[in-house]
Amino acid sequence: MERLEHGREIPDPLVPYLEVDRSTPRHECWVTGHMVAGLDGTAAIDGRVGALSTRPDQELFRRMRQIAxxxxxxxxxxxxxxxxxxxxxxxxxxxxxxxxxxxxxxxxxxxxxxxxxxxxxxxxxxxxxxxxxxxxxxxxxxxxxxxxxxxxxxxxxxxxxxxxxxxxxxxxxxxxxVVLCEGGPRWLGELVAADRLDELCLSLSPLMGGDPLPVSVTPPGAGVARFGLKGAMVEDDTVFLRYEVAPPGQARHG
Ligand SMILES: NC(=O)c1ccc[n+]([C@@H]2O[C@H](COP(=O)([O-])OP(=O)(O)OC[C@H]3O[C@@H](n4cnc5c(N)ncnc54)[C@H](OP(=O)(O)O)[C@@H]3O)[C@@H](O)[C@H]2O)c1
Missing domain, CATH: 3.40.430.10 (Dihydrofolate Reductase, subunit A)
Incomplete structure (x- = not known):
């Protein structure tokens, strides 16, 4: 276990995402999911994502499209x-x-x-x-x-x-x-079930109590996909996590 501590300031939060080498995908193309969740995993509030997304998340969300x-x-x-x-x-x-x-x-x-x-x-x-x-x-x-x-x-x-x-x-x-998937949870779940999600950029927004809809809804019978943490950033109370699918052999379970 290591403590994640506030560290050096990142002048431009897009740079760590631009620097990822997406040129050698496991399958047909590289698929990055970009989602925001509440602390309880909710993906929407009253059927929309707006109230869930904080200012730094909205900014990164718009800019991330540059990678796609x-x-x-x-x-x-x-x-x-x-x-x-x-x-x-x-x-x-x-x-x-x-x-x-x-x-x-x-x-x-x-x-x-x-x-x-x-x-x-x-x-x-x-x-x-x-x-x-x-x-x-x-x-x-x-x-x-x-x-x-x-x-x-x-x-x-x-x-x-x-x-x-x-x-x-x-x-x-x-x-x-490079395919950037912005959801929603049902389509993202289809990609996960088909082992087509290579990277997940997940923002954690500091609130709870939204709709009973998690950020990914996999179809019944789908196995579990495993990911490794590649990056973490924080601004105000929003945490930005970047995961990549685990290497072959460790990637799926069940
Ligand atoms: N937290 C976040 O980052 C985030 C991101 C995006 C969306 N959201 C929220 O998520 C909610 C919508 O998400 P959702 O999961 O209900 O819907 P969704 O994944 O956006 O869309 C589901 C629809 O996509 C089509 N679809 C999905 N899989 C398909 C397949 N295999 N073949 C053909 N069509 C397929 C179908 O469209 P048809 O019905 O037209 O056939 C299906 O009804 C909204 O409340 C939105 O605000 C949150």
Whole structure:
């Protein structure tokens, strides 16, 4: 046991995340989850994440998108949070251009039902070089699929449901090597169950008593994924933890 103590100030909290080498993923692409939890593990308050997120968490959450080739989100989160296309700061865009990335990563939304307002900003306001991607399955409603195709790129990955491995193969095929998953808990749980989560950036917000929804909801029968702690930071009362999946052999249990 070691004591975690307040240490040297980190001038820019994004730097430890930018320095991670994500170039050699275990599978199709590197998948980073970024979530905030209350002290009791809750992932939302009254169906939204806003009241859970502290100022330093909100700031890091926005800036973390700089690491992403694509920002992947479950449909319910897009509907509830009213997602918009990603808009990074000018310096972040310049840094991405210098690395050969698009100035802003596109949003990719996972959905079976395709129940969306297709005029919503996440579709209508996406720039031509980062059009929103809809990731769905073969049994999706054909009319809604056609509507999706008019406002977004469509990726079909899986038959009755989106298969996480097939979805990651498709995203890797579109040259998206680093996938930043911003939830929600149900889609994140699918990625965990499919052993597709490489890294979890988890903010612990100093409150309790939100919705009975943990940050990851794995489907019944899924095994347990194990992670190793790679970094810890603190600002005010919010703790920022960075985990990577444990090496093969130690990664899963059950
Ligand atoms: N604490 C945090 O960091 C954080 C982050 C994000 C969200 N949240 C909160 O989490 C809540 C929403 O999360 P959630 O877990 O209910 O929903 P979610 O994971 O955002 O979305 C679930 C939806 O994604 C689609 N989906 C998931 N897995 C699929 C699969 N294998 N195949 C096809 N579609 C699939 C389905 O969409 P369709 O219904 O369209 O088929 C499903 O209903 C909100 O309250 C939000 O505020 C918290």
């Amino acid at each position: 080739d694509v920002v992947l989100v479950g449909a319910e989160t897009v509907r509830r949070e009213g997602y918009s296309p990603i808009q990074l700061s000018a310096p972040a865009q310049a840094q991405r251009r210098s690395r050969g990335q698009s100035p802003n990563p596109p949003v990719a939304v996972v959905s079976r039902s395709l129940e969306f307002d297709w005029s919503a900003r996440v579709f209508s306001a996406a720039p031509a070089d980062a059009r929103t991607i809809v990731v769905t399955c073969e049994t999706a409603d054909p009319e809604r699929l056609a509507a999706a195709g008019r406002v977004a790129e469509v990726v079909v990955a899986g038959q009755e449901r989106v298969d996480p491995a097939a979805a990651m193969t498709a995203l890797a095929g579109l040259e998206y090597g």
